[in-house]
Amino acid sequence: MPSPKAKNAGRSGGSPVLGGLAKPLNRSSPPQHLQRQGSDPTTARLRASESPTRRRGSNSSTGSASGQGPSEEDGIRLNPSLIRVSLSSLLAIDLWLSKRLGVCACEDSSCGSVRPLMKLLEVSGHGIPWLVGAAYCLYKSDSAAGQEVMLNLLMGLLLDLILVGFVKAVVRRRRPAHNQMDMFATFSVDRYSFPSGHATRAAMCGRFLLAHLVLAPPLRVLVVLWVGLVGLSRVLLGRHNVTDVLFGFWMGYCQYNLVEMMWLSPQTLQGLLGQLA
Numbered sequence: 512m513p514s515p516k517a518k519n520a521g522r523s524g525g526s527p528v529l530g531g532l533a534k535p536l537n538r539s540s541p542p543q544h545l546q547r548q549g550s551d552p553t554t555a556r557l558r559a560s561e562s563p564t565r566r567r568g569s570n571s572s573t574g575s576a577s578g579q580g581p582s583e584e585d586g587i588r589l590n591p592s593l594i595r596v597s598l599s600s601l602l603a604i605d606l607w608l609s610k611r612l613g614v615c616a617c618e619d620s621s622c623g624s625v626r627p628l629m630k631l632l633e634v635s636g637h638g639i640p641w642l643v644g645a646a647y648c649l650y651k652s653d654s655a656a657g658q659e660v661m662l663n664l665l666m667g668l669l670l671d672l673i674l675v676g677f678v679k680a681v682v683r684r685r686r687p688a689h690n691q692m693d694m695f696a697t698f699s700v701d702r703y704s705f706p707s708g709h710a711t712r713a714a715m716c717g718r719f720l721l722a723h724l725v726l727a728p729p730l731r732v733l734v735v736l737w738v739g740l741v742g743l744s745r746v747l748l749g750r751h752n753v754t755d756v757l758f759g760f761w762m763g764y765c766q767y768n769l770v771e772m773m774w775l776s777p778q779t780l781q782g783l784l785g786q787l788a
């Protein structure tokens with residue numbers, strides 16, 4: 512069993528993901544203590560019976576270091592780099608596809624004439640009309656049930672702005688190069704593209720409307736269609752990559768679950784209002 516110091520020495524090449532490819536190739540001068548472990552058959556057997564987690568924690572230069580070809584350990588250590596290569600390929604496909612789909616990115620683009628329609632969809636999923644609309648309905652609503660629904664929608668919209676802003680600030684993915692930064696009323700984090708705030712809002716509000724408004728089936732279909740079109744318009748306008756929108760849809764879907772979990776009931780509201788008064 513390697514001492515904590517030995518384990519750290521085995522990891523000194525950096526994160527397991529980054530070290531995945533580099534480590535097994537760098538076999539010219541393995542550390543002395545590892546050379547000893549590799550050449551002792553008893554230790555080698557013991558090491559082979561260790562859990563994969565433990566084995567990943569130690570240096571993998573045994574086995575193949577003695578020129579016997581790739582060992583089982585090498586296979587395990589190649590996995591992180593396999594994940595890395597898969598992710599890079601996915602990202603490359605994402606960038607390529609998003610660029611191809613950005614056909615309304617400017618007036619001169621191949622579908623530049625549809626740009627005004629896409630911008631209309633953009634406005635329909637913007638935070639301001641939704642916040643103003645929910646606040647207005649809350650003010651105008653004369654039933655307690657209506658007020659409850661609108662207040663929770665408002666809470667959901669604010670939660671969405673906070674969560675999306677947080678993720679954008681952490682990930683800091685730049686918007687596609689072909690995007691024209693001509694959006695109205697944006698926060699500073701909106702210079703980043705991951706995730707699409709329009710997609711999260713559309714998914715969350717779509718679920719909210721379907722769950723809390725009594726809508727006829729054609730209108731329900733329209734709501735789902737609107738959610739999809741808002742997401743699609745983000746990519747066609749060149750505002751986002753495809754993965755920004757897909758993740759945004761997923762995030763908005765989950766945000767609705769959060770709103771349901773944190774649902775403000777009339778009793779809670781009365782308590783809150785009583786404390787304020």
Ligand SMILES: CC(C)=CCC/C(C)=C/COP(=O)(O)O
Nearest residue numbers: 638639696697701706707708709
């Ligand atoms: C000013 C307010 C209340 C909201 C900003 C809404 C906005 C501009 C979000 C960015 O959306 P994308 O990430 O989809 O581009």
